[in-house]
Amino acid sequence: MYKDTIIKKTTPMTVAFIEVRGSLSLIHSAFGKLYTFVAESGLMPAGPPSGIYFNASGKVTDQELKWELRTPIAGLCDPSGPDGRGLGFRCLEETIVASTIHRGPFSTIADTYEALKSWIDINGYKVVGPREEVYITEAGNTPPAELMTEVRFPIAEK
Numbered sequence: 262m263y264k265d266t267i268i269k270k271t272t273p274m275t276v277a278f279i280e281v282r283g284s285l286s287l288i289h290s291a292f293g294k295l296y297t298f299v300a301e302s303g304l305m306p307a308g309p310p311s312g313i314y315f316n317a318s319g320k321v322t323d324q325e326l327k328w329e330l331r332t333p334i335a336g337l338c339d340p341s342g343p344d345g346r347g348l349g350f351r352c353l354e355e356t357i358v359a360s361t362i363h364r365g366p367f368s369t370i371a372d373t374y375e376a377l378k379s380w381i382d383i384n385g386y387k388v389v390g391p392r393e394e395v396y397i398t399e400a401g402n403t404p405p406a407e408l409m410t411e412v413r414f415p416i417a418e419k
Contacts, residue, residue, distance in 0.1 A: 280347040308333035309384035360413040366405035
């Protein structure tokens with residue numbers, strides 16, 4: 262896994278987002294709400310969606326899980342929200358991240374996170390923000406063994 266880990270700068274972009282508090286079993290319906298919001302706003306997704314996870318299962322109850330789904334959209338940034346449904350738009354700035362690709366089902370992604378955190382520590386960096394997953398392949402249309410997810414953490418030198 263270490264050979265696949267890179268440090269890179271993310272691209273500044275405008276995203277539509279939905280903030281969620283609750284079980285990760287809500288991801289499918291949350292993506293539905295997010296894409297409906299984008300379409301109702303007259304916009305189009307402009308890249309792969311992502312998820313930001315502010316805490317983790319096993320460390321808090323499912324009801325306390327806090328996460329956000331995002332999809333890049335074309336156009337200039339006009340930040341707004343979140344509205345009463347947790348939906349809005351925001352501008353993302355360039356961020357330095359440690360990144361690797363997880364290949365396989367989401368049920369094994371924790372191993373990739375642990376390996377990435379070890380790589381970050383061994384190489385003299387520290388995590389400075391929440392974990393992020395960029396969904397390169399679509400879970401609904403891809404067999405679990407063939408899923409590809411970019412896993413990344415924002416980092417800074419120690």
